[in-house]
Structure formats: structure tokens, C-alpha cells
Amino acid sequence: MFICCHPVLSVDARVALKMRLLGGLRTDEIARAFLVSESTIGQRIARAKRTLSEAHVPLEVPQGADFDARLASVLQVIYLVFNEGYSATSGDDWVRPALCEDALRLGRVLAGLVPAEPEVHGLVHRARWDRLLIDRGLDALARAESFEGPHGPYVLQAAIAACHARARTADETDWPWIVARYDALAQLAPSPIVELNRAVAVSMAYGPAAGLELVDALATEPSLQAYHLLPAVRGDLLTKVGRFDEAASELARAASLTRNAPERNLLLERARAAGASAADVNKW
Numbered sequence: 110m111f112i113c114c115h116p117v118l119s120v121d122a123r124v125a126l127k128m129r130l131l132g133g134l135r136t137d138e139i140a141r142a143f144l145v146s147e148s149t150i151g152q153r154i155a156r157a158k159r160t161l162s163e164a165h166v167p168l169e170v171p172q173g174a175d176f177d178a179r180l181a182s183v184l185q186v187i188y189l190v191f192n193e194g195y196s197a198t199s200g201d202d203w204v205r206p207a208l209c210e211d212a213l214r215l216g217r218v219l220a221g222l223v224p225a226e227p228e229v230h231g232l233v234h235r236a237r238w239d240r241l242l243i244d245r246g247l248d249a250l251a252r253a254e255s256f257e258g259p260h261g262p263y264v265l266q267a268a269i270a271a272c273h274a275r276a277r278t279a280d281e282t283d284w285p286w287i288v289a290r291y292d293a294l295a296q297l298a299p300s301p302i303v304e305l306n307r308a309v310a311v312s313m314a315y316g317p318a319a320g321l322e323l324v325d326a327l328a329t330e331p332s333l334q335a336y337h338l339l340p341a342v343r344g345d346l347l348t349k350v351g352r353f354d355e356a357a358s359e360l361a362r363a364a365s366l367t368r369n370a371p372e373r374n375l376l377l378e379r380a381r382a383a384g385a386s387a388a389d390v391n392k393w
Contacts, residue, residue, distance in 0.1 A: 110186065110215075111171050113157075114179035117164045122157040123179075127186040129154050133208075134193055142189045144301070144332040180223065184232050184263060187215045220249075227253040231264035243274050262298040265290050284314035301330045309342060317349035337366035341376060344383065353387035356380075 113127040121143065128134045128142070140150045171179060194208025220229045230253035250267045254260070260268070269290050276282040291307035304327060312320020324343045333339045344359035360380035364373045 110183050111176065111179050112166065112168060113161075114182040115161065115164070115166045116178065117160055117166065118157050120182060120185075122153050122160070123182045124186050124189065125150055125153045126157040127182070128189060132186060132190040132193075132211075134190065138193050139189075142193065144336060180226065181228075183219065184228060187212050187219070188232060188263070190215075225256070227256040227258075228261040228263045229253075231261065231267040246274070247271055260293075262294060265294045265297065269294075279313070282313070284310055288314050301327060301333050301336075305333070305339060305342060312346055312349075317346045321346040321350060335366055337363045337372075337376075339363075340366070344376075344379070348379075348383050348386070351390075353383045353390060357383035357387060 110127050110131055113130065114123045118126070125139055125143065128139045129136070134142075136147050136150050136154070139154075140147045143150060170176070190208055191212035194205040194210075194212060216229070216232055219232075223229055230249045246267075250264070250271050253264045253267060269287055272283055272287055272290075287310045288307065291303065291310050295303050295307060305324065308320045308323035308327070310320075311323055321343070324339070324346060327333055327339060328343075330339075340359040341363035344356045344363060347353075347356035347359060357380045360376050360383060364376035364380060367373050367376065
């Protein structure tokens with residue numbers, strides 16, 4: 110993984126190459142992670158292979174400062190591999206346990222290699238969604254937060270995950286605290302996905318109308334046009350504010366965009382429920 114992160118490659122090329130060669134992900138799965146087309150990812154991977162070959166990059170593990178410089182890319186690919194396992198791009202399964210387990214294993218190995226790096230421990234926590242493993246995750250977060258200095262994106266996400274894990278129900282979750290962490294994350298690692306997650310947190314903290322306003326602002330974001338969770342979130346918030354006809358349309362659009370069968374079925378079921386609610390309202 111560190112060899113694939115040679116500085117002769119761009120950061121995006123490093124991560125895409127590792128996800129394909131070492132993470133075992135398909136081109137379409139990698140494309141979803143980057144919010145770009147499959148052809149773009151295919152070209153990116155091909156160029157990366159060619160660049161490494163032409164540069165005669167040695168097959169050796171980097172040392173010292175060179176190792177540290179490549180660490181962020183290694184963390185990113187482990188994170189993305191776990192996400193694909195946790196929320197499969199396509200197929201008949203909600204999750205792909207083998208990918209989750211491999212990401213967990215790599216995270217533990219990396220934590221052993223660089224035990225003084227807080228972002229590594231933050232990343233390990235981020236993967237600990239299993240309730241049986243949550244205590245280990247909280248321990249990893251505590252270790253990450255024990256280091257001095259500002260927190261990186263994985264520690265912030267670990268803190269958000271820990272807040273969810275500690276709450277027994279959604280109503281007991283400290284949503285304003287989570288919004289504040291997403292505010293910090295948006296400053297540190299801005300992306301449309303972070304903004305969408307922040308909008309969900311805002312809706313939980315301050316009401317669906319507040320969240321819907323933020324989601325509507327993302328409607329024209331080019332990278333989210335084929336991202337099914339944007340209309341899924343918007344459909345959910347429209348349902349909560351009583352705009353059932355619009356909600357049904359958005360949920361149906363979300364279902365058409367996902368290639369994961371169980372997720373599609375759930376979204377279609379919610380679209381039908383919103384449509385039924387709209388019909389009931391229109392009767393009156």
C-alpha cells in the first residue's frame with residue numbers, strides 16, 4: 110500500500126490504484142467513492158500504473174519522512190474499503206463483511222506500525238460499528254484524543270461515531286454537539302458528502318426544515334447528481350415536513366439510482382408510503 114502511494118502519483122491516483130489492486134474493489138465501486146464516472150477512474154488507474162512503471166519506482170517500503178508523507182493516502186484507502194463493505198455499491202447484500210474485516214485488519218496492523226499517530230487510532234474507531242467491538246473503538250478514540258495538537262478528519266469522525274454509539278436511542282443523541290463536529294470537519298476536509306451528513310445532523314438538532322434548506326443548496330452540486338443518498342435524504346426530510354408528493358418523487362428517484370437491491374426495495378417502500386400519505390391528504 111505504501112508503494113502505491115509514491116509521490117510521483119497524485120493523491121487521487123494513489124488511492125484509486127490501491128483500492129483496485131490491493132482493496133479488490135471494482136472500478137464502479139471506486140467511482141462511487143470518488144463521485145466520478147467509471148471511465149474517469151479507469152483512466153486514472155491506467156495512468157497510475159504507467160507512471161509507476163516509467164518512473165522505475167522501487168518495490169520497497171518507505172522509511173522515515175517518506176513513510177509519514179504517504180500515511181494519509183494509506184489511511185484514506187482503508188477508510189474507503191471499509192465504507193464499501195459497510196454500504197455495498199451493488200448486489201443483493203446490504204454489507205460485504207469480508208471487506209469490513211479486511212479494513213479492520215489493516216487498521217490494526219497500521220496502528221501497530223505507528224502507535225503514536227492519533228489519526229490511525231481515529232480510523233480504527235471509525236470502523237468499529239459492531240456493538241460487540243464498541244468498547245475497543247472507544248478505547249481507540251480515547252487514545253487518539255490523548256495526543257496533543259489539533260484533531261484530524263478521522264479523529265473527528267470517530268468522535269461523531271462515538272457520540273452515536275454512546276446514545277441508547279436517536280432521541281438521546283447529542284445532535285447539536287454532532288453538528289459542531291461536522292462544522293469542524295467541513296472546515297478541515299470540505300466535501301459535498303460532509304455537507305450532506307451535516308444537513309442530516311442539523312435536521313435532527315434543529316428540525317427537518319432547517320436540514321432541508323441545506324440539502325436544497327446541494328441540489329445542483331455536479332458530483333451528487335447520481336448519488337442516491339441526496340434524493341433519499343431530501344425525500345425523508347420532505348416527508349417529515351408534510352410535502353408527501355415531492356417526497357414520493359425523490360424517494361423513487363433515489364431507488365432508481367442505487368444498484369443495491371435491499372436498499373432499492375426499502376426506498377421504493379418508503380416512496381409508496383409517502384405516496385399513500387399524499388393521497389390521504391388530497392382527499393381532504
